[in-house]
Amino acid sequence: MALLEVKDLHIGLQTQRGxxxxxxxxxxxxxxxETLGIVGESGCGKSITVMSLMGLLPAxxxxxxxxxFDGTELVGRSEKAMCQIRGNRIGMIFQEPMTALNPVHTIVRQIGEPLRLHRGLTGAAARAEVLALLERVGxxxxxxxxxxxxxxxxxxxxQRIGIAMALACGPDLLIADEPTTALDVTxxxxxLDLIQSLVAERGMALILISHDLGVIAQSVSKMAVMYGGSIVESGPTDTLFAARAHPYTQGLFAARPAxxxxxxxxxxxxxxxxxxxxDLPPGCPFAGRCRLTVDACHTTRPPATPLPHGHLARCLRLDEALATEEAVA
Structure with missing residues (x-):
């Protein structure tokens, strides 16, 4: 049984336009x-997808x-039940550590909170565990x-403190939502090296969200490309980097500096x-921006077409896309 299985997930939000x-x-x-990377432009649905796993969506x-998750259905689960999973079996490293941490509480109190809630540690025992976590994250x-x-x-x-908080209870799944966005290159x-070593050391599954294709190439074994709330292409990282099938994926890679x-x-x-x-079309979300767009693309949702090596792509004109593999005009 898979640790995490997401099927036909739809998330609707209220916007100013309806x-x-x-x-x-x-x-x-x-x-x-296993390690999974999710890539795509801002607003494509990456963060809201992982927030749904944590039960952190707007009311x-x-x-x-x-x-x-481990055989338990999370959709429709009560907040009380989600609190037993969140921070315990699923940990999350947030994008901006300064907003993720509470400015009026000490570090030992914040990292110690999941230890108190889920493991019942208090006093000296909790303090000793927090010290060990801080040492481990450097x-x-x-x-x-x-x-x-x-x-x-x-x-x-x-950010290292945020990682320590996410790891405090030894989760089965670690979610890292663009954990390096606000940091310099070094x-x-x-x-990223710390996250990789901790995932390997503790045998956790990892979902890494990033805009950086180089980070994805070095950090995860499989990846999913999102656009307009849909996964348009997915598969093993090496396969997808070597044989990009969807026009949107081809466009992302072509836009990289050489x-x-x-x-x-x-x-x-x-x-x-x-x-x-x-304003997204009911069919392919990339319709209109894609160089291969035909009328059917606006109205028909492309099925997930299997390709070699566990590679999937959603495109009505997949043969043409595979034949050209050119930059999107």
Whole structure:
């Protein structure tokens, strides 16, 4: 049995222009110890998908489909029941550590909270466990900093503290939502190396959200490309990097800067702009921006077409896309 199984997940949100589908029938599975990367433009549904796994969606959100975690259905589960899973069996590293940490509470109190709630540790036992966690994530001289506040740490150190909180109860699944966005390049690498080593060390499954294709290539064994609330392409990372099938994926890769390109070389772009959720076509969400768009693309949702090596893509003109594999005009 898979650790995580998501089937036909739909998430509807209320917007100023009316109801909109933020996630449109996505499917994926994650085995124990497996690593999954999710990529795509801002607003494509990456973060709201993982928030649904944690039960952290707005009260007005409408969720249908199935999210099974270790055989337990999470859709429709009560807040009380989700509190037994959140921070215990599923841990999450948030994008911005300064907003994820409470500025008026000490570090030992914040990291110790899940230990108190889920493992019943208090006093000296909880303090000792927090100290061990801070040592493991590389906080310098942690014994003297247990009673410090978030503002007394650098950005990279705050993210390490966030990782310690996520790991406190030894979760089966770790979610990292763009954990290096606010950090400089050197610190980014340190944080990513730390997450990878901890996942391997503890045998956790990992979902990593990132805009950086290089990070995805180095960090996860399989990946999913999202656009307009849909997973348009998925498969093993090596396979997808070597044989990009969906026009949107091809456009993302073509837009990367090329090492050694002549000065002044213009990057390839994807024509048009990302539509608002309420304006997405009922068919393929990429219809209109895609160079291969035909009338049927606007009205017919493409099925997930199997390709070699566990690779899937949703495109009505997949043969043409595979034949060209050119940059999106």
């Amino acid at each position: 109801p909109a589908e933020a996630v449109r029938g996505i499917d994926f599975t994650l085995e124990r110890g 007005s959100a409408r969720v249908t489909g199935s999210i099974k 906080i310098p001289d942690p014994a003297s900093r247990l009673d410090a506040y978030p503002h007394q740490f650098s950005g990279g150190q705050r 610190i980014q690498k340190q944080i 090492l050694g390109a002549p000065r002044g070389t213009r990057l390839a772009t994807i024509r048009g702009s990302v539509p608002e959720l309420v």
